Amino acid sequence: MDYDAVIVGGGHNGLVAAAYLARAGRSVLVLERRAEIGGAAVSFRAFPGVDVRLSRYSYLVSLLPKRIMTELGLGVQLRRRRMSSYTPVGDTGLLVDTGDGERTSASFRAVTGSTKDYAAWQRFYASAARVAKATFDSLTEPLPTRAELRERIGDDEAWGTFFERPVGETLRELFDDDVVRGVVLTDGLIGTCASADDEELRQNRCLLYHLIGNGTGDWDVPVGGMGAVTDALADVARRAGAQLVTGAEVLGVTPDGEVRYRAGDAERVVVGGRVLANVSPRTLSRLLGEEPVEEPEGAQLKVNMVLRRLPRLRDAGVDPRDAFGGTFHVNESFAQLETAYREAAAGRIPAVPPCEIYCHSLTDPSILGPAERAAGVQTLTLFGLHMPARLFEADNDGARAEALRATLASLNSVLAEPIEGCLLLDGGGEPCVEAKTPLDLEVELGLPRGHIFHRDLSWPYGEGAAAGTWGVETGFERVLLCGAGAVRGGGVSG
The missing domain is CATH 3.50.50.60 (FAD/NAD(P)-binding domain)
Incomplete structure (x- = not known):
């Protein structure tokens, strides 16, 4: 036919x-x-006897x-998340509240000792916003040339930052604090195993797409x-x-x-x-x-969890609902990200895996069944960085278990209590946690090496x-x- x-x-x-x-x-x-x-x-009930429809693979909308x-x-x-991110730092943390600039400024001051990096943060994302506004509409038009896109953006400094120089150089120049540098860098490493100084600028390309969605860069909850x-x-x-x-x-x-x-x-x-x-x-x-x-290679560990309740934080000044309502960064300072990259490039699962988390159910409780909602159940979606497919090829099951153990230990290192104690049990009495390696995603979705x-x-x-x-x-x-x-x-x- x-x-x-x-x-x-x-x-x-x-x-x-x-x-x-x-x-x-x-x-x-x-x-x-x-x-x-x-x-x-897709949305999926991943755990038997638990009426929670997880976004099992992709999980937010921007592009x-x-x-x-x-x-x-x-x-x-699509619902906007008020909280952009929270990053635990010892017994305090860096909270970026898009609805309250004073609160964000105070958080930067508490973590970095001054507001210098917050001012640099505002300049960086103002530059990103100019690039986003000029670039995003071109995605539904025929391809411009490099020169045409540069002219459209009309900002030579921004062009250099995003299109010409490794982003690692920019972050070291702009920010004094290693945690602040890392929070910015993470958007360049989603599914991309690269150094901040990669000369091929793979991290820059990844960062660009994470910042231009609909001309604003907002990541919304469906x-x-x-x-x-x-x-x-x-x-x-x-x-x-x-x-x-x-x-x-x-x-x-x-x-x-x-x-x-x-x-x-x-x-x-x-x-x-x-x-x-x-x-x-x-x-x-x-x-x-x-x-x-x-022969492309995926580079992430995806972990889905259902919790009885959100875990307690070491930072008593922040409500866990605020911390997990945006992107919750775990051991993602600039130095930690570079260390994890070097370990992965050497063929080892990172000793302290960097990862980031968000709680869909805080913004959209409709994914919870009536009983789960009444009981205060919450979901956590964790995305682990620098977990390339090569780490799992010899023994996917064994490496998945090792990577999950290391990732949960990394998460626990920034919490006031182990996450395992907060996990809901499914109908068979098993904890509601699942991990997907790049090789799992290849089998399930046909993604080349995940x-x-x-x-x-x-x-x-x-x-x-x-x-x-x-x-x-x-x-x-x-x-x-x-x-x-x-x-x-x-x-x-x-």
């Missing part, structure tokens, strides 16, 4: 494409290997343009969890006439648009006027019968023949990338 478009993979990017194409009157078939639509953006949400009529509510986003996209696509098929594993793609897939025990063949690959470039190369051109961006993030511009294209083109006219591996792809972006 022929379709105007056959979309390989039912993650959020493919669903955005399906919704737009079907609403434009095109015939669309989406083929999803798993039993559910949504890819990494999804409001333009897409408006044009598709997505009825998804009410109902990430599954609410992909459920809404799937609903729009279906109502417009797209066919969404689950349990359909694509086996091969040809340059002329033929797609071979397996559903149940039967193999089928369809032809698309265009084939949209909502899979990694490496997977697309395999489906086309080509040799993969690169790389959450499919490959290293790209600069949001094109040079030479790429300028003026959309960054989705392949070597074949009828085959396009529509996943995270496209130029300007990565994150929940559509």
Whole structure:
């Protein structure tokens, strides 16, 4: 059977494409290997007997343009988090309260001994805001050249900070305090195992995408969890006439648009006027019968927890609801991040794994069942940095257990009580905690070696023949990338 478009993979990017194409009157078939639509953006009851719908993989929204949400009529509510972050430092901590500048300034003074770094913080994020406003709308336009984007930003100092110099140099110049430097650096290391001084600027590219979302850089909580986003996209696509098929594993793609897939025990063949690959470039190369051109590597440990209550803090001056309401940084000073990177690069699980946490249920209790909500249950989503796939390849199960033990010990080192004592027990009496390594994400989601961006993030511009294209083109006219591996792809972006 022929379709105007056959979309390989039912993650959020493919669903955005399906919704737009079907609403434009095109015939669309989406083929999803798993039993559910949504890819990494799903909500899931991970623990038996516990009515909590966790955002199991991806968990916040920033890069999804409001333009897409408006044009598709997505009825998804995104809630802003008032607290940006909290970082424990001994018996005190650095609290960034976006609604109270005086409180934030006082917190900087308590941790650093002055307001110098807070003033530098304000200058840095004002510069980031200028870059964000100038850059974000270009993501839904043809690729500008490097020179065109630089002119659009119109700030040579900001251009140098984000596009030319390793961010480590900037942070050492701007900030005196090592903790403050680290809090800024973490956004450059999400899913990216790199030094702050990496000459390839992978950390700069990662930082850029974490700061430009919708022109503000805000990371918002989707009410109902990430599954609410992909459920809404799937609903729009279906109502417009797209066919969404689950349990359909694509086996091969040809340059002329033929797609071979397996559903149940039967193999089928369809032809698309265009084939949209909502899979990694490496997977697309395999489906086309080509040799993969690169071997990307994911670098994170994802831990989901359900708690009876939030843990007590060593800092008695901060309510745990404030501390966990934003991003809770654990052992993420600049020096600690660099040490963990060196250990991981040497093939060792970091002795004190840096990680960051947030509590979805504080902002959106709708993910909790009635009994859980009444009992004061809370969720914690932990993202561990510098955990590359290579650390898990010899023994994934053993290394996962070791990494989880080290990560929980790292968390406990900044709390007033062990997190294990706060965990809810599931219906079988087991603690509600699960960990996902890069290799787990490869098996479950098809992410190449667990790389959450499919490959290293790209600069949001094109040079030479790429300028003026959309960054989705392949070597074949009828085959396009529509996943995270496209130029300007990565994150929940559509």
